[in-house]
Amino acid sequence: MPHCENFAPIILTGDRPTGPLHLGHYVGTLKNRVAMQRSHRQFVLIADAQGLTDNADNPDRIRRNVIEVCLDYLAVGVDPAYTTICLQSSLSALNELTLFYLNYVTVARLERNPTIKDEIRTRGFGRDIPAGFLCYPVAQAADITAFKATVVPVGDDQVPIIEQTNEIVRRINRQAAREVLPEAKAVVPKIGRLPGIDGERKMSKSQGNAIYLSASRDEIGTAVRRMYTDPGHLRVSDPGKIEGNIVFTYLDAFDPDVDAVADLKASYRHGGLGDIALKQRLEQVLETLIAPIRERRAELARRPDDVIDVLRQGTKTSRFVTQQTLSEVREALGLFILA
């Protein structure tokens, strides 16, 4: 990673507040944020402005979920003493950087972005893609660079956005003839994406296949009972398959007793372990994980002003950081500064 030697590692990560967070987020990112927050300077951005790029008709959904997402962060142990949680739409420097950067990126380049291509297909936008949606990788470049983030945890599908960011960084540094901004490194988690309870590749609210961090014991039980196992495993005594068996995928992801899971797998393969017993174990594992999160979340939800205070405080800190970067970029590009 060239050009990063002079910068302490800074992490930028975040979520679009389109719904409360679920176990997929926990495995994919939240757990890492808690693990990393003492060894890195970490900013977590609640990306409400980005959420609007494909929810312009329903800003209400975005507004409501800002607090839900913030509650999820605090409940899993993201600690405002170490992690700066902030609200994207309250950081005006991000908008200005986005509009500068749009001058450095061609429309053709944006259209070639594989993330955008995929999402256009998934969301069925066709030629009527909102301009804000086409431009969102540039807005992400503004987010990343405004915090001078050098480490950006992303899903494998988001790697091209970090490449796009670094193209802009190099362009600006070249024009300024010095290192105004650091390049960022995409960090893709080793653990793959957690599938939905129906076995679909992605856990998501819209698919109705998610287990939320606020799930009650009953909701966990219902979800686990719905899980796909091995359709050929009809009797307890039959040998069963592990591959594609979502219950084992979840046990691998969440059961802390790795040896016990290995024994269960052997027994399931051999025959003699029933789905009901297996699911009871998973249900207990998930309840053990979620119960304290659910309780902290409920306790915090009774003090919404304290939660908003966390967000306000983090946003203030982030405003200093991002305005400082904006000033440096404006000066480096030689804009007219009206002191």
Next chain:
Amino acid sequence: MPHCENFAPIILTGDRPTGPLHLGHYVGTLKNRVAMQRSHRQFVLIADAQGLTDNADNPDRIRRNVIEVCLDYLAVGVDPAYTTICLQSSLSALNELTLFYLNYVTVARLERNPTIKDEIRTRGFGRDIPAGFLCYPVAQAADITAFKATVVPVGDDQVPIIEQTNEIVRRINRQAAREVLPEAKAVVPKIGRLPGIDGERKMSKSQGNAIYLSASRDEIGTAVRRMYTDPGHLRVSDPGKIEGNIVFTYLDAFDPDVDAVADLKASYRHGGLGDIALKQRLEQVLETLIAPIRERRAELARRPDDVIDVLRQGTKTSRFVTQQTLSEVREALGLFILA
């Protein structure tokens, strides 16, 4: 003009600071600004951020010309006591509005914009058009609406941008179920565009066919001598043509003595009026117009801090106005407001 009844007329106008202003600007807009400033609330925006959309490689050009353009305004009589002169890049609300609005406009709609189509052709951008340039009609919609402008003086080629603005206004008002923003009316000046001294349709720095508001007597003389008249008018006694005769076009635009110009036309048509005498008259007319502008401009240029103060003061006022509009739009759309 529907939806405007509740708003006092507000004018928004401005220039991209890509070079000092010339007689084309004077005829097309500056003269009107001076005439309108006591009967309207008038904002004049020095559009440096927009200037960057196709000058990202050369921000220096934009920065240098901010003061040049401001000097031109003051020199022609735009009076900061009546007109608020402000700097676009110092008004962060404009960026935020632009990014909101981009969510309401499809890429296909931007590409259909005839102004954009024309300019892509003229500037030779092809598919490598900068994204910022494609989006600039939306940035103009942000400018216009941020000031709640209801009257926008534009060239006939810019009318589609006002239509685009009003589409966004209606979209937001519909979503908010009330009139958050007024629609704007494009006002196209009755006097056509002033051609360059070479007879080209447009006076422009890049064509080298402009007479600047800072032109010396010598520069005026040289420019007038270069002007295209009637190539068939070889001897003084020959009958000459008025149509396409740039000297008469300029006399029509600038000579206050309309009757005298009518007599000159008759005499030129009939034969007996030479190009030299005609050009001497025009030179004197232009010198009479430009001399006081040139002197005021030179005098102001010796006090750059005072000029910057005018810009700073106007920008502060504009910041209040535009932030207020931004707050109203954010509230109307139901964003999360972090007080």
